Amino acid sequence: MKDLKSNIIFELVSASVVFFLILGCQKESPPIPAKFSLVIPNGLDSLLVQIPEDNPMTAEKIALGKALFFDERLSLDATVSCAFCHNPLQGFADGREVALGIYGLEGTRNTPTLVNRLFSRDQNWDGRAKSLEEQILEHIQNPYEMRNTFENLVNTLKAVEHYRKAFQIVFGTEVTVEGIAKAIASFERTLLSGSAPFDQFITGESGAISKSAERGFVLFKSKRVNCIACHSGQNFTDEKYQNNGAGMDKQEPDWGRFVYTKNDTDKGKFKTPTLRDVTRTAPFMHDGSVRTLKDVVAFYNEGGIPNKYLSKHVKPLHLTEQEKTDLVEFLKTLTGRNALFFTEQFSSSN
Amino acid sequence: MFKFNSFVWKKWHNIFVQCSILFLCNHQCLFAQNNRTISGKVTDGKNPVQGATVRLQAEIICDTTDASGFFQLPIKEEIENGMVTAWKEGYYNSGIEIGQNYTNIELALSPLPEDNADYEWIDPAPTPILKKVASLVFGEVKNCGDCHPDLIYKQWINNGHSQAAVNPIFLNLYNGTDSKGNADIHPGYKLDYPHSAGNCSNCHAPAAAVRNPVGVDMNSLDGVEKMGVSCDFCHKIKDVQMQKNTSAKSGIDHMDLRRPPEGHQMFFGPYTDVPNPDAYSSTISESIFCAPCHEGGYWGVPVYESYSEWLASPYAKKGVTCQDCHMPPDMVTTNFAPGRGGVEREPMTIPSHFQLGSRDSTFLASAVEMQTKTKLSNGTLQVTVEIENVAAGHHVPTDQPMRNMILVVTAVDVDGNNLLYTGGNRVPYWGGRGDPAKGYYEGLPGKGFAKILFEPNPQYVASKVGVKGMHLSPAPQWRVVEIKEDNRIPALETDVSVYDFQTNGKNLPIVVTTTLIYRRTFKNWSDMKKWNLKDIPLAVNSVQVN
Structure with missing residues (x-):
């Protein structure tokens, strides 16, 4: 644990040190791209990373992305930063049912966590953004979130000296919208959750998780309960879309992926979210309608909310009280040790 | 400096409210029959205007024009230097001096302008x-x-x-x-x-x-x-x-x-x-x-x-x-x-432009009335305080949530000792923690009235501005807050609160004092900001219990 923590700290700290060193450099000395190697925490598979070819990760770019991530100037009236909804101290989510944006306008969906975006390609609950970069650009313009225009954004950031310098160093250009998206995306790809008690358990460290959690894991992957049908793999998601019925009992339900694809089979489908750090991202479901992990288990135990398009994987489970507790205990073991690290890292960086 | 006199206000208030309908909503006409009239036509420069309000300036009597723009106003006596005026929605007011001729007066209305973003605002202050x-x-x-x-x-x-x-x-x-x-x-x-x-x-x-x-x-x-x-x-x-x-x-x-x-x-x-x-x-x-x-x-x-x-x-x-x-x-x-x-x-x-508010202590005090009742039985002195919002057409306090009201109840026996308080109502933390003599009332028998904002998730503030600004309570309104409580007193409603003190039945008489004060901001805020704001007394009751 200590190794991982110090590793990441070292990487990020060195990234920002290099960044500021470069900012302090004389004009004549050409910027040297700092070598950057991403540390993949225990339990995550480095073969599965998704980094676009046109946006390689560099230390300077990540440092720039971090600065942008916390900068409210991304929004029209300079009150909403990325971190406003994706708050590092709240599991890179916001603890609200649905997102709150500029002027206090409410969105329609729950803020998803940012951890382990390194392993996913399509973004948003409905997968409409084909990359993190695309997702970032959309939300900057979203009238319920940041409400900004590209023109205004670029002009605002151009007026800030350290951004002008940083863009020259990172991209060799003026401030550009594409650069903003690439930098933020690169920063977000460093937000990784692994090395959870579960990862220690699965690599053979006995006693890493409780007996109850062990029983929960057995249930989790059992044919009978079969959570793993969708929450599969190292990141506990198949990156596919399912209708579990959440919100389908509303008068005007959110049709999810259908809104984007217009395929009837996509009605009410939302992306399977990662279960990494799941204890930190309540409330749950795309509409935040389920408050606690206990409620989530109860929700699936009931067989979701019946509707015409309900996934075949979602059916009444007839769990006993002990089984429900075991599943919750298991889910709790998926919270990475780096959650603590994030908390320290970001609460000290004003 | 104009000081508002609450006595005048109370005396005139009812009359004023009734009369205001008559005088101020003055496109509604009061028409009296009379033999002598002034008459004429209202146009928009070309065509007759129907439905325009026509009146003699500063008089109550008026008329509304018909389809041909015609109006007729009764007059009591000859008019010198009078003016006939007309108005209709969407137009400027129009006016014309009355000369010798009382008929065929023509008033032309001109339409309101479109909004002009380049307009230069007029300075309120008199020209030096x-x-x-x-x-x-x-x-x-x-x-x-x-x-x-x-x-x-x-x-x-x-x-x-x-x-x-x-x-x-x-x-x-x-x-x-x-x-x-x-x-x-x-x-x-x-x-x-x-x-x-x-x-x-x-x-x-x-x-x-x-x-x-x-x-x-x-x-x-x-x-x-x-x-x-x-x-x-x-x-x-x-x-x-x-x-x-x-x-x-x-x-x-x-x-x-x-x-x-x-x-x-x-x-x-x-x-x-x-x-x-x-x-x-x-x-x-x-x-x-x-x-x-x-x-x-x-x-x-x-x-x-x-x-x-x-x-x-x-x-x-x-x-x-x-x-x-x-x-x-x-x-x-x-x-x-x-x-x-x-x-x-x-x-x-003529409405004044006092626009009275929390700066005016007399005006504030006129909004509420307080009554204190006492009951002595079985060694317990029960003090009941009724605070009625008698004159504010909204809650007291209202508007900016940092405005608050604090009630302090004291009961002192003949030897000058405070009676032991056994009741539950106490002045909340935002009454200020410290020496009561210096205006810190937290924990005293009493009550606070305010809308309290708090931050359910202060983590974002912590990640941005550090813990220093994080745990500020009550929270400022620009943060993502929730309303924790709101016990302000709505218009014409009464807040009743009860305070029990222990007494041995001797040491009489006991003097009960209830003090209601208004603060423009919470005590902890004004301390942090070093604002020297005085408590504004709204009501004080003193009751002697024999």
């Missing part, structure tokens, strides 16, 4: 002498205070609206400074949102906000824009539309302004009989006129609710408006522009 001299050469300067110097301007310059953009308390909260000029003192909007100008200017400096919505830094103001809610701004508001979800909009966003093109002028007022460049507006006498800035919130949370409190109160049903109580006629003014085209009017028809 030097400028006046210069104006002899360079052309006349006309500021508001030039024509309405003694009453209206002086009333306005001494009220909160004129100070809205420069009030040091407001600026301390905006910049995160204290009264001594120290920086980095929470709460501060700019500490939490360092790159945002905020929408404060939407109400505090509306003349600036209209040129740059949500982009005006309150420290960057100059000239008329610094004059806050100025004369010219309010009198340029044609209409107000309040939407249900007020969180995304505030102040100027709700207003339909009419700033005239260069070379023209335009003022809205409550009179149909003040000719061009004035135009009648019914909105200016209605409560909704005040709503854009006295109703609204941040992040979807209702912060300022005076208007909706009023809407839900019996006053709204009775038709008693904000202006009725906050702009009562001073009962002295008979001419609001003497020697400058003003005419003599009933004092009752």
